[in-house]
Amino acid sequence: MSLKKGDTIFFENCPSITGFATVGGKKESEGPLAEEFDCICVDTRMGEECWEKAESAYQRSAVEKALNKAGITLGDIDYLFAGDLQNQCTASAYTVRDLDVQFAGLYGACSTMAESLSLASSFVGSGICNRAMALTSSHFCAAERTFRTPLEYGGQRTPTAQWTVTAAGAVVVSAQGGAPYVKSVTLGHIRDFGIIDINNMGAAMAPAAAETILRYFADSGKKPIDFDHIYTGDLGLVGSTLLQEILKQEGVTLPNYSDCGMLIYDRLRQDVGAGGSGCGCSAAVLCAHILPEVQSGVMKNVLFVATGALMSPVTFMQGESIPGIAHLVHISSQK
Amino acid sequence: MNFVWAFVIGGLICVAGQLLMDYTKLTPARILVTYVVAGVVLSALGWYEPLASFAGCGATVPLIGFGHLLAQGVLDSVEKIGLIGALTGGFTAAAGGITASLVCGFLAAVFGQSKDQS
Amino acid sequence: MKLTKEEYQQMTTEASPKSQVVRDCIWAFCVGGGICLLGEVLKYFYCKWGLTLTDAGTLTSATLIALSAICTMFGWYQKLATKAGAGTLVPITGFANAVVSPAIEFKTEGYITGVGAKMFVIAGPVIVYGMLASVAWGIIWYFWRILFA
Secondary structure: OEEEEOOEEEEOOOOEEEEEEEEEOHHHHOOOOHHHOOEEOOOOOOOOOOHHHHHHHHHHHHHHHHHHHHOOOHHHOOEEEEEOOOHHHHHHHHHHOOOOOOEEEEOOHHHHHHHHHHHHHHHHHOOOOOEEEEEEEEOHHHHHHHHOOOOOOOOOOOOOOOEEOOEEEEEEEEOOOOOOEEEEEEOOOOEOOOOOOOOOHHHHHHHHHHHHHHHHHHHHOOOHHHOOEEEEOOOHHHHHHHHHHHHHHOOOOOOOEEEHHHHOOOOOOOOOOOOEEOHHHHHHHHHHHHHHHHHOOOOOEEEEEEEEEOOOHHHHHOOOOOOEEEEEEEEEOOO | OHHHHHHHHHHHHHHHHHHHHHHOOOOHHHHHHHHHHHHHHHHHOOOHHHHHHHHOHHHHOEHHHHHHHHHHHHHHHHHHHHHHHHHHHHHHHHHHHHHHHHHHHHHHHHHOOOOOOO | OOOOHHHHHHHHHHHOOOOOHHHHHHHHHHHHHHHHHHHHHHHHHHHHOOOOHHHHHHHHHHHHHHHHHHHHHOOHHHHHHHHHOHHHHOEHHHHHHHHHHHHHHHHHHOHHHHHHHHOOOOOHHHHHHHHHHHHHHHHHHHHHHHHHO
C-alpha cells in the first residue's frame, strides 16, 4: 500500500529495483562514466540503416541486459513504461513491437526516466502488479535531426547548448527483492518562466526542478542533509547554477548536489557546451552510477530528479516559451 | 594585391556575421536572409559595385555578393527587355550557383551517408 | 516560489556563459577570408585560361560549391564550422552546405519526399527573400528609368 501526502506518494511496501542496465554510445565511452556502463556500442548506427532504428536497437539491448541482471524473462514483466525523444515516441513503440508485453508510451522529454520509474514503482508499490519495467533512451543523431539541423550542417553551437546523450537505460521494479528500494515519488508541476531559447534548456527546466524539490521536502519533512546525494537530470552548467540560486532564495541549500548532464561528459575536453541532455542522460547516470552505489550501500539515500523541456520544434518556431517539468524519485538502500 | 584585399574584405564580412551571431539572438538562417537582402539593397543603391571591383571574390563569395548578383541580373534584364526583366533577371543571374548546389546536393545524397558527429 | 519571470530572465542572462567573441571573430576572419582568397585564386586561373570575367565568376562559384559539397559529405565542413562560425556560414560554401546537408540527412525518407523535398529546407528562405528583393528592385528600376532617365 502507499500513502499520498501533498504531491508525494510514500510506499509502505517499498518496491525493489531488481535489475537495471544501460547501454551507451561512442561519446559516452569517452566520458568519465565509461567504465560503469553495462555495454558500450561505439557504432552509434548499430548496423541499422537509420538513426531511429539505431535508437530502438539501444533500447532492446538495455532491456535484455536488465532482464538478465534481474534473472527473469520478458514474460515476467506485467507492464512496460517507456519513452524517448523521437516524434510520437516511436523509438519505444518500435522496440516494444518485437516484445509481447503490455505497454504504455510516455513523453516527458528528458524527464522520462523519472516519470517511467515513478509509474512503474507506483503500479508495483500499490499492488496492481508484481513487476514493471521502466525504459528510456535518446540518440544524439535522431534528436539532432528532429529538433535542430541535419548532422552535416555547419552550425556553431552556442555555449549554453547541451549535447544529447546516445544511451538507453532499463530498470526492473519488483514487489519482492533486495536494495535498492524506491521509497517515494513526486510527479512534478509544469513551470514556465518565459525562456524561449531552445539552446538554453537547462534554464527552462531549473524552476520546475526547484518546485518539485521544494514540494518533496515540504511533504516529507526531510532536509537536503538527510541524503547522501541529490541528482538532477540534465540541467547542465546553466540550469544547475540557476537551480541552486532559486533554492537559495527559498532558504534551501544543497551541499551534496550533482547534475547528471555534468557527470556523463568531461564538459571542456569533450566540447559538449553546457553538458549532456536527453532522456538517455539521466537514464544512463541512474543505471550506471547511482543505482550500483545504492545497491552496494556506498550511498544510502539519494534523490533522483529528472527534468524535461516540453517543447517541440513547431512550438519553438511559433515563438512559444518552453514549459519545464521535473519528477522526483527517492531511492534508498533500506526498506 | 587583389588576393590580399579578397582575403581581408571577405574576412571582415564574415566577422560582421560572427558579431551578429554572438551578440544577437539571430539564428544562422536569419543572418543568411539578412545578408542576401542587404546585398540586393546595397547593390541597388550603387554602393556594392565599387567594393566588388576592388575586393573581387572578397565581396562576391560571401552571400551579400549573391544579393549583388541578383540585383545586377535584374538591372541588366530590365534594361534589355523591360518590366518582364524584373521577373527573369534574378534567377537568370543566380542560375549557375543554385543549379550547382542542387546538383551537388543530389550527388552527395546518392553517394554520402549521414554520420555521427561524436 | 516568489520568483518573477523578469527576475528569472535576469538570473539566466547572468548564469549563461558568453560566446568567446574575440576567438570566434579571429576564426571567422581567417576561415572566411581564406575561402574568399581561394575563390580569387580560382578566378585568376579561370581568367588566365581565357574565360570571360562573368564565366570565370560563375565557374568559381560552382567550384567552391562542389568543394563544399565534398567536405560536407565527409563531415569535414561541419567540423570546421564548429570553430569558424560565420566564417563558414556566410560564404557561398555555407549556402552549398545548407543545401547538401539536408539532402544527405533526409535520404532515409526517400529521394522524392526526403532528398527532393528537404533539400531547400534551410537555404530556401535565402532564395525566396533574395528573389523578392530583386523583383522589387527590378520594378523600382523600371519606373525610375521611365520617370527620370
